[in-house]
Amino acid sequence: MSHHSDDSCNDSPNEHFHDVLERSSHTPLNRRNLIRGGIGLAALSSIPFLSACGGGGDDAATPGPGTPAETALGFDAIDKNLLDSVTLPAGYTYTVLHATGDRLVSSIPAYSNLGTETDEWTMRVGDHHDGMDIFYIDALGRYTNTDTGRAVLVVNHESSADSHFFHPTGQTSGGVTGKKFSQFGGWDLGVRPELEVLKEINHHGVSVAEVGKNGSGQWVYKLDSLYNRRVTGQSPMRIAGPAAHLADIRAFMVTKFDTTGATSRGTINNCGHGKTPWGTYLACEENWAAYFNMPQGSAPVDAKTSTSRQRYGVARTPIAGGATSAGSQGWFATATAATDDRFGRWDISAPGAGAAQDFRNEPNTFGFNVEIDPLTSGTPAKRVAMGRFAHEAAVCSIPVVGQPLAFYMGCDSQNEYIYKFVSTAVWSASDVGGGLAAGDKYLDEGKLYVAKFNVNGSGEWLELNIANPLISGYATYVFANQADVLVNARHAADALGATKMDRPEWGAVNPKNGEVYFTMTNNASRNVANADAANPRAYADSDGRARTGNPHGHIIRFKELAGASNALSFNWDIFLFGAEEDSGADINLSGLNAKNDFASPDGLWFSQATGICWIQTDDGAYTDVTNCMLLAAIPGTVGDGGAIAVNNNLGGSTGTQNTFLGAALGETRLRRFLVGTPGCEITGITESADGRTLFVNVQHPGESTPAYGAGPFTFQSQWPGNQGYGPTGRPRSATIVITRTDGGLIGL
Numbered sequence: 001m002s003h004h005s006d007d008s009c010n011d012s013p014n015e016h017f018h019d020v021l022e023r024s025s026h027t028p029l030n031r032r033n034l035i036r037g038g039i040g041l042a043a044l045s046s047i048p049f050l051s052a053c054g055g056g057g058d059d060a061a062t063p064g065p066g067t068p069a070e071t072a073l074g075f076d077a078i079d080k081n082l083l084d085s086v087t088l089p090a091g092y093t094y095t096v097l098h099a100t101g102d103r104l105v106s107s108i109p110a111y112s113n114l115g116t117e118t119d120e121w122t123m124r125v126g127d128h129h130d131g132m133d134i135f136y137i138d139a140l141g142r143y144t145n146t147d148t149g150r151a152v153l154v155v156n157h158e159s160s161a162d163s164h165f166f167h168p169t170g171q172t173s174g175g176v177t178g179k180k181f182s183q184f185g186g187w188d189l190g191v192r193p194e195l196e197v198l199k200e201i202n203h204h205g206v207s208v209a210e211v212g213k214n215g216s217g218q219w220v221y222k223l224d225s226l227y228n229r230r231v232t233g234q235s236p237m238r239i240a241g242p243a244a245h246l247a248d249i250r251a252f253m254v255t256k257f258d259t260t261g262a263t264s265r266g267t268i269n270n271c272g273h274g275k276t277p278w279g280t281y282l283a284c285e286e287n288w289a290a291y292f293n294m295p296q297g298s299a300p301v302d303a304k305t306s307t308s309r310q311r312y313g314v315a316r317t318p319i320a321g322g323a324t325s326a327g328s329q330g331w332f333a334t335a336t337a338a339t340d341d342r343f344g345r346w347d348i349s350a351p352g353a354g355a356a357q358d359f360r361n362e363p364n365t366f367g368f369n370v371e372i373d374p375l376t377s378g379t380p381a382k383r384v385a386m387g388r389f390a391h392e393a394a395v396c397s398i399p400v401v402g403q404p405l406a407f408y409m410g411c412d413s414q415n416e417y418i419y420k421f422v423s424t425a426v427w428s429a430s431d432v433g434g435g436l437a438a439g440d441k442y443l444d445e446g447k448l449y450v451a452k453f454n455v456n457g458s459g460e461w462l463e464l465n466i467a468n469p470l471i472s473g474y475a476t477y478v479f480a481n482q483a484d485v486l487v488n489a490r491h492a493a494d495a496l497g498a499t500k501m502d503r504p505e506w507g508a509v510n511p512k513n514g515e516v517y518f519t520m521t522n523n524a525s526r527n528v529a530n531a532d533a534a535n536p537r538a539y540a541d542s543d544g545r546a547r548t549g550n551p552h553g554h555i556i557r558f559k560e561l562a563g564a565s566n567a568l569s570f571n572w573d574i575f576l577f578g579a580e581e582d583s584g585a586d587i588n589l590s591g592l593n594a595k596n597d598f599a600s601p602d603g604l605w606f607s608q609a610t611g612i613c614w615i616q617t618d619d620g621a622y623t624d625v626t627n628c629m630l631l632a633a634i635p636g637t638v639g640d641g642g643a644i645a646v647n648n649n650l651g652g653s654t655g656t657q658n659t660f661l662g663a664a665l666g667e668t669r670l671r672r673f674l675v676g677t678p679g680c681e682i683t684g685i686t687e688s689a690d691g692r693t694l695f696v697n698v699q700h701p702g703e704s705t706p707a708y709g710a711g712p713f714t715f716q717s718q719w720p721g722n723q724g725y726g727p728t729g730r731p732r733s734a735t736i737v738i739t740r741t742d743g744g745l746i747g748l
């Protein structure tokens with residue numbers, strides 16, 4: 001969507017699999033001859049299959065032909081629509097849990113929704129609700145993974161594309177109001193007011209709010225709970241990593257703030273998330289690169305830093321004419337920035353004698369998974385061993401006692417990669433509740449891999465290790481050491497020849513069999529020549545919102561060899577292709593219809609209680625017809641379909657791409673469950689342990705509202721105020737709570 005900096009920064013000459021295919025004899029694997037659509041549907045059942053979760057074994061939970069392994073969806077699909085409300089199937093209802101600006105403590109005023117707050121937003125719910133998870137609290141105030149009726153809900157607050165909503169009349173710069181950040185490019189910034197900037201920095205990050213049911217049985221958050229907490233763009237962070245390389249890692253993090261590089265400040269642009277088996281939260285830093293600026297008149301950075309920044313989309317040279325880097329929002333441009341580094345740190349030029357005298361290294365302190373213990377005030381840890389890139393989400397393999405843990409991670413930009421971190425430590429259930437100390441055990445020591453998808457339906461995990469001559473001898477970027485490999489993981493993945501994907505968004509692990517799913521949301525730079533088996537479509541969507549490349553996206557899935565978290569190879573197929581119902585047959589390859597068609601899959605999550613695979617969209621290709629949505633799917637298994645040939649046609653070029661597609665789901669196993677508001681994306685989803693409450697985030701409703709002052713002024717959306725939640729007028733991101741009116745399991 002428009003708030004993404006998803007431009008391709010990947011110019012590496014990695015071989016595209018189209019080229020591999022040209023010289024290979026395409027031999028579908030034998031496993032492709034397995035059941036095709038042979039998985040029967042069980043009768044409607046309220047019994048979830050969680051008990052079938054056998055701990056990641058390869059075959060133990062894989063149904064044989066004809067085995068009625070799946071349950072059926074139990075709701076009537078809703079229609080696409082453009083209403084300014086959240087629509088749900090008959091028999092379902094929702095309430096709003098909290099929305100942008102809601103106070104966490106009663107010592108500050110309730111949110112005005114007029115931009116008149118005078119506090120710095122450090123104890124209000126942030127903006128742009130995104131990834132989230134729920135953590136139950138036991139009688140002693142510790143984490144437990146069983147339902148105690150008392151929990152905290154932890155929510156990422158991604159971006160500030162809508163900062164103009166929480167100032168009186170938009171963002172102010174140089175005394176001029178009415179702008180929104182996307183218009184700063186080319187605009188003389190002048191001076192920005194400190195309070196506006198602090199509100200903008202602090203509405204980023206993560207919120208922790210205690211939640212529970214009130215006397216009416218309705219889920220609410222608890223004002224003034226001692227668990228309520230904000231982690232913001234300014235909160236202290238610990239730089240953590242493998243012991244053998246920690247000193248080298250911290251050398252990359254040296255700034256005027258901490259000349260040892262042991263700590264940094266803040267987390268921003270937290271998109272997807274992860275929940276660890278020991279009960280902590282991973283906030284993933286996605287489009288952090290855009291927030292920094294090289295002011296006019298500053299000197300270009302050195303050649304190596306420039307090569308590093310180029311690969312991450314960070315400003316390298318000053319922009320002429322007084323404008324800022326796109327997206328920087330001018331946080332560096334307050335009157336006090338020269339003496340107050342809360343603002344000065346967003347200026348990444350190098351005026352000092354060395355890195356300890358300025359903030360040239362500030363961008364090196366972002367791009368990580370940030371581990372937060374939701375039940376303590378411990379300093380969050382940036383887990384450098386998991387690599388630095390545009391982290392979308394981090395999803396854990398099914399934990400098996402005595403086996404390593406794997407975390408699967410996407411890097412969300414065009415033509416970026418899928419990564420896997422495998423812990424050195426093997427899982428011990430006694431670490432549940434171990435907090436950040438357990439994180440030190442599992443997330444600092446391990447191996448980082450990147451995925452390569454082969455044309456024959458197999459795949460490989462390639463380790464990002466300086467010992468590999470492909471990395472140590474890489475000419476484009478010369479790595480100093482293994483710390484450099486982790487901090488510049490995108491360059492290392494280029495060197496290894498990883499597969500360039502169609503924007504990897506969320507991943508999810510099927511709790512039934514450990515198979516891993518990833519959304520590829522879309523890719524405007526995919527074309528006939530660079531299409532490959534894992535990213536096979538290149539076409540023009542000329543209907544309504546016209547897009548080219550792979551505009552509707554797809555969902556890929558893979559099964560680790562022998563189901564092992566530390567496997568070095570896997571088998572894959574494509575679970576679903578997004579499409580519009582009237583797209584041509586070579587585009588609508590999954591046979592979607594009016595009840596289940598979608599575009600740009602983004603959020604992805606499996607219910608532990610029901611096994612349903614939930615798919616959320618963040619779309620720009622189909623929003624002439626429908627707002628973004630949430631769909632429910634009952635998946636099969638990798639290899640339940642077969643080999644197909646995709647006929648591509650784009651820009652006068654045609655070509656055929658061979659790939660593998662899972663068994664068609666049909667309307668029985670794929671249905672639209674929710675449609676959001678104009679301008680929003682649907683993102684972030686979790687559930688109560690009993691599967692009878694679903695928490696879903698509606699992010700940036702009304703995102704396409706024009707700048708103030710362009711009157712007559714109207715908001716694209718007025719949700720949730722128009723549904724009776726909070727002050728009316730401006731749109732607000734929010735967490736909603738979905739239940740069935742009969743109290744049943746969600747989706748079945």
Ligand code: FEO
Pocket residue numbers: 158271272286392412505602
């Ligand atoms: Fe923040 Fe890639 O969505």
Ligand code: CA
Pocket residue numbers: 541542543544545546547580621622
């Ligand atoms: Ca379209």
Ligand code: CA
Pocket residue numbers: 271272505602603618683
């Ligand atoms: Ca996302």
